Amino acid sequence: MSQATNQSWGGRFSEPTDAFVERFTASVNFDQRLARQDIQGSIAHATMLARVGVLTDDERDAIINGLSEIKGEIERDEFEWSVPLEDVHMNIEARLTDKIGITGKKLHTGRSRNDQVATDIRLFMRDAIDVIEAELVRLREGMIELADREAETIMPGFTHLQTAQPVTFGHHLLAWQEMVARDHERLLDCRKRINVMPLGAAALAGTTYPIDRHVTAELLGFERPAENSLDAVSDRDFAIEFTSFASILLMHLSRMSEELVLWTSAQFDFIDLPDRFCTGSSIMPQKKNPDVPELVRGKTGRIYGHLMSLLTLMKSQPLAYNKDNQEDKEPLFDAVDTVRDCLKAFADMVPAIEPKKASMFEAARKGFSTATDLADYLVRKGVAFRDAHEIVGQSVAYGLRTEKDLSEMTLDELKQFSATIEQDVFEVLTLEGSVAARNHIGGTAPDQVRAAAQRAREALATLKGGAL
Numbered sequence: 001m002s003q004a005t006n007q008s009w010g011g012r013f014s015e016p017t018d019a020f021v022e023r024f025t026a027s028v029n030f031d032q033r034l035a036r037q038d039i040q041g042s043i044a045h046a047t048m049l050a051r052v053g054v055l056t057d058d059e060r061d062a063i064i065n066g067l068s069e070i071k072g073e074i075e076r077d078e079f080e081w082s083v084p085l086e087d088v089h090m091n092i093e094a095r096l097t098d099k100i101g102i103t104g105k106k107l108h109t110g111r112s113r114n115d116q117v118a119t120d121i122r123l124f125m126r127d128a129i130d131v132i133e134a135e136l137v138r139l140r141e142g143m144i145e146l147a148d149r150e151a152e153t154i155m156p157g158f159t160h161l162q163t164a165q166p167v168t169f170g171h172h173l174l175a176w177q178e179m180v181a182r183d184h185e186r187l188l189d190c191r192k193r194i195n196v197m198p199l200g201a202a203a204l205a206g207t208t209y210p211i212d213r214h215v216t217a218e219l220l221g222f223e224r225p226a227e228n229s230l231d232a233v234s235d236r237d238f239a240i241e242f243t244s245f246a247s248i249l250l251m252h253l254s255r256m257s258e259e260l261v262l263w264t265s266a267q268f269d270f271i272d273l274p275d276r277f278c279t280g281s282s283i284m285p286q287k288k289n290p291d292v293p294e295l296v297r298g299k300t301g302r303i304y305g306h307l308m309s310l311l312t313l314m315k316s317q318p319l320a321y322n323k324d325n326q327e328d329k330e331p332l333f334d335a336v337d338t339v340r341d342c343l344k345a346f347a348d349m350v351p352a353i354e355p356k357k358a359s360m361f362e363a364a365r366k367g368f369s370t371a372t373d374l375a376d377y378l379v380r381k382g383v384a385f386r387d388a389h390e391i392v393g394q395s396v397a398y399g400l401r402t403e404k405d406l407s408e409m410t411l412d413e414l415k416q417f418s419a420t421i422e423q424d425v426f427e428v429l430t431l432e433g434s435v436a437a438r439n440h441i442g443g444t445a446p447d448q449v450r451a452a453a454q455r456a457r458e459a460l461a462t463l464k465g466g467a468l
C-alpha cells in the first residue's frame, strides 16, 4: 500500500488518491471544529465497549488517556492536521494509534464514521444551542426591563409607516420581546430533536458487536438512542430545523434593526444609540452611522442562504449516508456563529437604547393620532361608528387646512362637525388619555405594559434552560 493512500481504507486500493481529489474530498479544514465533540464521543464509545467486554479495561484506559492528551494538543494548537487523513475523525484516530499503538486501532470497533459524524454534529449543536440560548435570554431580559422603564413613554404607532395611533414605547418593546420569546421556544424545541444519539447505527445497518446504546447515550447526555440506524446516519433535518429557527430569528432582528435605523435618523429622531455601537464616516464629519443594526439586517441574507443550501443538500438523497452530507458543516457552523454574534450585539445594544421622549411625544402629537379616539368618543355618545368616522374625517380635513391638531381646536371649532361634542372631549384627545384608554390585556396602556412585563419575566423564568 502506498504511503499516500489513506491508511484507514486503503486496503482495497491499488493506486493512491489523485492529489486534487484528496483535497476535494477532505473536510479536515473545517470539520476540525468538531474535535472536542469527536473525542467526547470516542471516550463514551470506548467506555461502553469495555462495559460490554469488547475492550479490556486496560485497553479502554489507554484509549481514554491517549484521547485526553490529544485534546490537550488540540487546545494548545500543537496538533498537526493532515489533509491526506481527510477529516477530523481519521486525524484523531491516526494520532491515537501513533501514541498508543495497536490498541488505538481498536477504538473504531462497532462504529463507522457515519454514525460518528452524525453524533459529533449533534453534540456540537447541543453545545452551540446552549450558548445561543444564554444570549437570547439576556436579550429578552434587556427588552423586558427597558419596556418596564418606558411603560409611560408615548410614541406614535404606525401602520403603513404612517402615524396611526399613539402607543407606549414599552408596548412597542414588548412586541419585540414576544417575537424573540417564540424564537426561544423554537430553539428549545429544535434542541429536543437534536438530543437523540446516532452512535451504534454504525455505517447504516447497526453492528454485530454486543453494544449497549443506552450506556453510550447516558454517558453523552443524550435523551435516547436514535430509533432507526438508516435514519440516524443519514438525516440532517435537525440542521434544517436550526437554520429555520435562525432564519425566523434573523427576520425578527432585521425588523428591529430597520426600526433602530429609522429611529436614529434625524427625520425620526426617536432614540440615541451610544457611540460604542456606531461608527463615523471618513468623509462626512457629522455622521454617526447605526452600523450594528444595519449589519444584523444584512446578515439575515446569509442565514436564509444557509437554510436554502441545507434544504437543497438533503433533497432527493437516497438512504442512507451519502458524501453530500459532508456539505452540512460549513453552512451550519456559519449559522451558529452569525446567530450568536447577532444576538450578542442585540443583547448588548437594547438596554443601552436612549429614548428621546420629547421628540417621540411631539411626533405622536402630529398626524392626528387621536382621530380614532374622537370617533370612539362619538360612538359612546350614541353616534353610529360609520357616521362618527365621517365626522372625524371632516375634522381632520379642517385640521389640515388650518394646520391644527384635533387637541388644538376649540370646542366651537369641533362642534361644527357634531353637536354631540362637549368639553369632556379633550380628555380623550390627549395622548395620555388615548393610551390609558386601551386598558385590557394586550393593550398599550401603561398599567397593561407593566403587567405584561411582569408576565413576560415569569414566562422567561419557566422557559429558561430548556423546560419546554
Ligand code: ARG
Binding pocket: 027, 031, 087, 113, 114, 117, 321, 323, 325, 326, 327
Ligand atoms: N467527513 C465525513 C462527513 O462529514 C465523515 C463521514 C464519512 N463517511 C464516509 N463513509 N465517507 O460526512
